Amino acid sequence: MTDGIEQRINSLNKRLNSEKRFRIYCIGAMSFALAWVLILFLNIFSSGYSAFYRTVIQVDVPFLNLIEDTTQFTEMSSEDINNLSMYSFSKKAIYGLFPDIEEKKDKKMLIRLFSIEFEQEIREFLKSNKSNINETETIYLTASDDVDQVNKGNYPRELDEDKRRIKDIQLLFFDDLVDRGLVSYEFNLPFLMRGDSREPELAGVGGSIVGSLFTILVVLILSFPIGIFAAIYLEEFAPKNRVTDFIEININNLAAVPSIVFGLLGLGIILNTFGLPRSTPLVGGIVLSLMTLPTIIIATRASLRAVPPSIREGALAVGATKMQAVMHHVVPVAMPGALTGTIIGLAQALGETAPLLLIGMVAFVVDVPQTPLDASASLPVQVYLWSESAERGYVEKTSATIMMLLGFLILMNLAAVLIRRKFETKW
């Protein structure tokens, strides 16, 4: 008898031990996955956060050298100011930082501390403050990418001079400006407002954020109603036969089609056959809608199916028509699930790159798009574009763009969770 008990205790211990091992494997798998996510985030944040700051250098601009009386600016239109020749005037204002320099070469080096658009920046300052210009104004001009990187400590100053783009004399100028307190480090608002640029210090994600928003808007407008109606029809009204089986299988297949195939479809049909404008959020949105539709349909059908049939019967039994039963009772209960599916579909569309490459949203676009019919980039494509550039400014901006993209995705998923929590029907 005692042998039997011992045997059973042994076998119980074995089972408990195997459970312990199983748990350890599970925790191990989870930690492994989490560790990679953490590494990814740390990597992106550590290289990207600095893009949200920029270096500016304070320059005194003597407007009296441009015009006899600064009150005259008040009368000038923006066009008049655009027609003013300001290039040499602006350069002279910068030379004013180091009045002692004589040599042309050194002057050129000094100018190169600044972004190439310094003249434009002074002009913009003049335009927006034209009624209130003093004889001399202090203007913060954007530093060039190299100076910006030196200021951020990303630049290897100790390299030999001929291996650096920034020269010794420029470093001397820069250090002197720092000592004089003329160099400051500020939040990089232009990064969020501007479009792309060939100059890393001037490039911004504003254009691609707006492009992405327009694209997502088009996706939402197209795929939400179509997806919801298709799902309601298939789940509630369609007869169960071979045709609907075939449609169902193909919707599931559609969800698994590689996204680049949708890009080809967009290129072949939407651009070439229908002739819609290339590189626009409208076309991007249409193509991404095709990709999002199956996700929305599948999620909506699942949540419709989760509504207990007794609710439909209850409505039918008081004499509701089929459509009334579905619209009044089933759809409202299924809506949170459908919305969650839609948001997840939209988040997918937001991060999609490949189809956009084929319909030309990979173009270099300087202007922030005003309508969905303007050429535009989108956030993931911007990442793709900048990741190919060698300048350090683009490297940090690539990471910063990824941060913005992740931020939007997290926000959307959060919205999905909140909607589900708030509107879910409790039984």
Place this chain on the structure above:
Amino acid sequence: MKSIKIKADNLNVYYGEKQALFDVSMYMEEKQVTALIGPSGCGKSTFIRCLNRMNDVIDICKVQGKIEIDGNDIYAPDMQVEQLRERVGMVFQKPNPFPKSIFENVAYGPRIHGIAEHKSDLEEIVVNSLKKAALFDEVKDRLNDAGTGLSGGQQQRLCIARAISVNPDIILMDEPCSALDPIATARIEELMGELKTEYTIIIVTHSMQQAARVSSRTGFFHLGKLVEVDKTETIFSNPSDQRTQDYITGRFG
């Protein structure tokens, strides 16, 4: 002898290949409770769901034969099923209130049928229906609370109120007490006694005691066939068929 409200004639029902009802013929009297008993899967629920054409929802279900309510064939092509269901209400096995407020649950039927013209009419209908379902006193202070938040017995009475809100002639009850405790069951049975003065009630039940308590006539189903239908006293005291005898004495089922 009461007048006949519902008459079924040679009713055969198929689910795909499988036949669920075989040549069922019976009648049900007006303003009486008729009970249908029998073991699980015997076809009594299938039969009751034919009376308001609830089986139409099931694609593979095919109904042959004739059912007449007040002499009108309810499977006639010109019969509108929504109108039929307005006259033949139904209460289901599991309470299934809509996930909406108590008020909305009862107001839904009158609203879609356009019975109430004004809001005050609608309120009156809701209050009356809840009173008839013996639920009003318990919920009068919280008509805007969710109907799904009530107890099981209250939910079932809410479903009864919902069924009578459109003023039907007939109420079908498909095992209305099977998910309820004895106290809630007693309340529903008591309620049926009150409701039969106004409505014709057909109840499917697993409990023979319940059938004996509430009904005036009882039908016994077995394997898709109506074995016997007669006065309730007769069925329980002196059934004419051996199978009925075996079932009510608990020898099978």
